[in-house]
Amino acid sequence: MYFSDKRYKNSLPVILLATVILSPITATKAQDIAALKESYRRPSEIPFPPTNPYTPEKAALGKALFFEPRLSGNQNMNCATCHNPSFGWEVPVKTAIGAQNTALERQAPTILNTAWVHPFFWDGRAASAEEQAKGPIEAAVEMNLPLPEAVARLGKINEYKQWFNRVFPAQGLTVDTMVQAIATFERTVVASYAPFDAWIDGDEGAISDSAKRGFTLFTGKANCSVCHSGWNFTDNKFHNIGTTTRDIGRGKFEAGNIKAQNAFKTPTLRDSTQRAPYMHDGSMATLEEVMMHYVDGGGSSPSLAVEMKPLKLSGDEQRDVIDFIKSLTGSKQVVTLPILPN
Structure with missing residues (x-):
């Protein structure tokens, strides 16, 4: 399914497989920014499985x-x-x-x-x-x-x-x-074209300097991109980030895997500002609360994800990361309700 509107402009056709696993992005040097930006570029088409093709x-x-x-x-x-x-x-x-x-x-x-x-x-x-x-x-x-x-x-x-x-x-x-x-x-429900996408497409004025610094932190010092990778900002994997000890999450299906206990799937960060509260249990009302949770490192547990470690981020750096995440939200989509059969 192809699109010709602004959300997909200047994108070359790509082949997308639902089983692709994206590698963690950790490079932080200035010369690597272009490559990092490219790895987060919006796709030009929606992949539909051959067992259920689109019409x-x-x-x-x-x-x-x-x-x-x-x-x-x-x-x-x-x-x-x-x-x-x-x-x-x-x-x-x-x-x-x-x-x-x-x-x-x-x-x-x-x-x-x-x-x-x-x-x-x-x-x-x-x-x-x-x-x-x-x-x-x-x-x-x-x-x-x-x-x-x-x-x-x-x-x-x-x-x-x-x-x-x-x-x-x-x-x-x-x-x-x-x-x-x-x-x-x-x-067919795809996140709207966001300021971040415009920046990826070459509009340097699309996001603030704070958000640009936040992108560098997100893909480096803050360690966010280890799990929030690719254009949809998720590795589609399960991690215990220390939000609960009651709900075993993925552990129900991987009883022998200690790291699956209390682990939940990485959510997309697209349109995040429209989707509060956050986490699998809605326990965090704001992005600031989420940021502080990661800065604190998520506590201590045998099943805690190895990626979870206290972050040495200043207040300004935390705000930069939040400003970057906010740049992933585009305009609110208008959805026309269908007329249902009688």
């Missing part, structure tokens, strides 16, 4: 399903309940609220840049966006609707039946085609 009709159907409250048991919730486009595709509360007004244990991760994410959920329990889409619909504390019942409910709506038969002529409406449509829409 405009499939994405439109997926968008309707993303905002469809009939995919919840009480028909009062949809995917956007926890992934609200007005708040960076998250919600501005400590943790999301599920069925029966139940406060969930974790913050709702953003769906921004889904096409470049793997695996899914904070603990990585879903290998694909299609698999991830099934979880919240069926979860009793979330949308609370068994998937077969969801299919049966949609199947009673003639327009949906016609839509699925058109998009999936060989299969029609099934659990798999339903989540394929949702995943296709989610892969």
